[in-house]
Each structure stands twice: as C-alpha cells, then as structure tokens.
Amino acid sequence: MSYLEDDLKMALRRTEPPEGFADRVLARANGPAPAEPSWWEYLLVLVRPPRVQWVALSLILSVMIPAAGVYRKERQERAEGERAKEQLVFAVHVAGNKLHRVQQKVLEMGRMDTRL
Amino acid sequence: MKILRSITFCILVGAASYGQALDLKHLDKLADRASNKVEVTLDGSVLKMAAKFLSDDDDPDSAKIKKLVGGLKGIYVKTFEFEKEGAYSDSDIAGIRKQLESGWSRIVGIQSKKDGDNAEIYLKTGGPDGGLAILCAGAKELTIVNIVGKIDLDQLSELGGNMGVPKIEVEKPKPPKKDD
Numbered sequence: 001m002s003y004l005e006d007d008l009k010m011a012l013r014r015t016e017p018p019e020g021f022a023d024r025v026l027a028r029a030n031g032p033a034p035a036e037p038s039w040w041e042y043l044l045v046l047v048r049p050p051r052v053q054w055v056a057l058s059l060i061l062s063v064m065i066p067a068a069g070v071y072r073k074e075r076q077e078r079a080e081g082e083r084a085k086e087q088l089v090f091a092v093h094v095a096g097n098k099l100h101r102v103q104q105k106v107l108e109m110g111r112m113d114t115r116l
Numbered sequence: 117m118k119i120l121r122s123i124t125f126c127i128l129v130g131a132a133s134y135g136q137a138l139d140l141k142h143l144d145k146l147a148d149r150a151s152n153k154v155e156v157t158l159d160g161s162v163l164k165m166a167a168k169f170l171s172d173d174d175d176p177d178s179a180k181i182k183k184l185v186g187g188l189k190g191i192y193v194k195t196f197e198f199e200k201e202g203a204y205s206d207s208d209i210a211g212i213r214k215q216l217e218s219g220w221s222r223i224v225g226i227q228s229k230k231d232g233d234n235a236e237i238y239l240k241t242g243g244p245d246g247g248l249a250i251l252c253a254g255a256k257e258l259t260i261v262n263i264v265g266k267i268d269l270d271q272l273s274e275l276g277g278n279m280g281v282p283k284i285e286v287e288k289p290k291p292p293k294k295d296d
Contacts, residue, residue, distance in 0.1 A: 080165070081165050081166065081168060081169040082169055084163075084166035085166045085169040085170055087166065088158055088163065088167070088170070088181065089177070089178075090154075090156060091158060091191045091261075092181050092184065092185070093275060094154075094156075094259065095193065095250060095261040095272055096272045096273055096275035097276035098235070098250045098252050098259055098261060098276065099237065099250060099272055099273045101235070101252075102224055102237055103273055105235065
C-alpha cells in the first residue's frame with residue numbers, strides 16, 4: 001500500500017510550468033482569432049480518407065448494388081414468366097376449344113346419322 | 117472442349133426440336149388482310165418457364181394445364197380474323213397442308229356446308245415425339261394450332277370445354293327397369 005501511495009504522490013506532485021508558458025498563453029489569447037475554414041476546406045474534410053463513414057458507405061454500397069441487380073433480374077424474370085404463363089393458358093384454351101368444337105361436330109353428325 | 121461439346125449438343129437438340137414444329141411462316145402474309153391476329157409461340161425453354169409460374173391455387177385449370185404441358189416441347193398458335201368472307205384462299209394454307217402430308221395422319225376432317233367451317237385434326241406419326249395439329253378454316257376465321265410432344269387429347273378438350281363452350285355430355289343408355 002505504501003508503495004502505491006508513494007507512486008501516486010510522485011505522479012501527482014506539483015511541478016512548475018516551463019519558463020515563459022504564462023506569457024505564451026496570454027499572447028495567444030490576446031492575438032487574432034483563427035480564420036473560419038473556407039468551403040473547399042469543408043469539402044476536403046469530407047473527402048479525406050480514411051474515414052469511418054466512407055468505409056461504412058462503401059460497405060453498404062457493395063451490398064446494395066449487387067442486391068439491386070439481383071432484385072431487378074428477378075423482377076424481369078417474373079414479368080417474363082407471367083407473360084409466358086398468360087400465353088400458355090391462352091394457347092391451351094384455344095387449342096382445347098378448337099378440339100372441343102370438332103368433337104362436338106363429330107358427335108352432332110353421329111347423332112344425325114343415327115336419326116336418319 | 118467440354119463447353120464446345122455442350123454448345124454443339126444444345127444446338128443439335130434445339131435444331132431437332134425446332135424441326136418437329138410446323139413452319140407457320142407461310143401464314144405471315146395473311147396478317148395484313150386480317151382484322152385481328154393472335155400469335156403464340158412457346159418453345160421448350162419458354163414453355164418450361166411458363167409452366168413454373170402456373171400455381172395450383174391460381175385457377176382451377178392451372179393444375180390441369182401444368183400436368184398437360186409437362187411432356188410438351190412447344191405450342192404454336194396462329195389465329196386470324198377477317199372482316200369479310202373470302203379474305204384468304206386454300207392456296208394460302210397449302211404450305212401448311214403440304215407439311216402435314218408426310219409424317220402426320222389426319223384423324224378428323226369436317227367440312228360443314230351449313231356454316232362453311234372446315235376443321236381438321238392431325239396427329240404426328242413420324243418421329244420420336246408425338247404432336248398435334250389443328251387446322252380450323254372458317255369463312256372469316258383461320259386458326260392453326262401446332263403442339264409438339266405427347267398430349268392427352270381428352271384433357272385438352274376438357275380445358276377447351278371450360279372456355280364458354282358447354283361440356284358435351286354423352287348420354288348413357290338407361291338400364292331397363294325391372295318389374296317386381
């Protein structure tokens with residue numbers, strides 16, 4: 001315990017500032033205010049790599065862009081599939097309808113023959 | 117090398133399946149004269165894709181259509197409607213008839229003098245796969261259907277019967293009444 005106390009005392013002991021420190025602080029405080037950064041300096045701050053936001057943004061984009069491509073392709077395939085389905089249903093109904101009408105006529109003719 | 121073989125195989129299979137379908141290009145010239153024209157071309161890959169999109173709960177017919185087209189390789193339909201009678205002649209469909217002369221057998225041929233409707237049904241007899249061709253030539257309408265692959269005609273007709281046309285009920289003879 002005593003070693004710890006000694007170490008703390010040593011670390012927190014009062015020390016004098018370097019020579020001329022107070023004058024330098026006063027001179028700085030009384031001097032002209034620092035200039036406002038211009039617009040291009042703000043832009044420079046934005047594009048200065050590496051920044052956490054840029055890394056995050058690039059990660060998001062690297063996921064979003066392929067995902068958007070996959071979604072678009074899937075949507076296009078779905079639209080083509082739906083169109084093909086409509087055509088198929090139509091074609092089958094047309095074919096079935098014609099076949100059905102022919103069968104109907106054959107049956108009608110058969111009935112007429114029977115009556116005769 | 118494997119890729120090259122696969123491509124060659126695909127081209128040959130494609131050419132073979134294409135060759136089984138009727139060439140309906142002869143009818144393109146009728147498009148200008150027709151007031152309405154409907155053309156459906158569903159070959160192998162498109163047909164498979166379309167069948168995938170048929171779900172059982174969409175429509176009661178969907179399941180039947182899905183089952184029906186399972187073994188098909190292509191469905192081609194061309195329908196022309198004309199405003200006036202005599203807009204086309206036999207020579208316009210002679211090219212189709214010529215194709216149906218070999219490898220096909222006509223199972224039904226109806227010529228109606230009453231309404232001027234002619235209908236013919238052909239089944240493909242040559243080649244490994246079956247096929248069906250329906251040629252309906254009315255006074256103001258011409259329809260050609262070509263189906264490549266094996267198809268159940270009863271199922272197809274049943275689907276056609278649902279489209280506003282009443283289903284034919286064949287009368288069954290009643291059993292004789294027994295007197296007790």
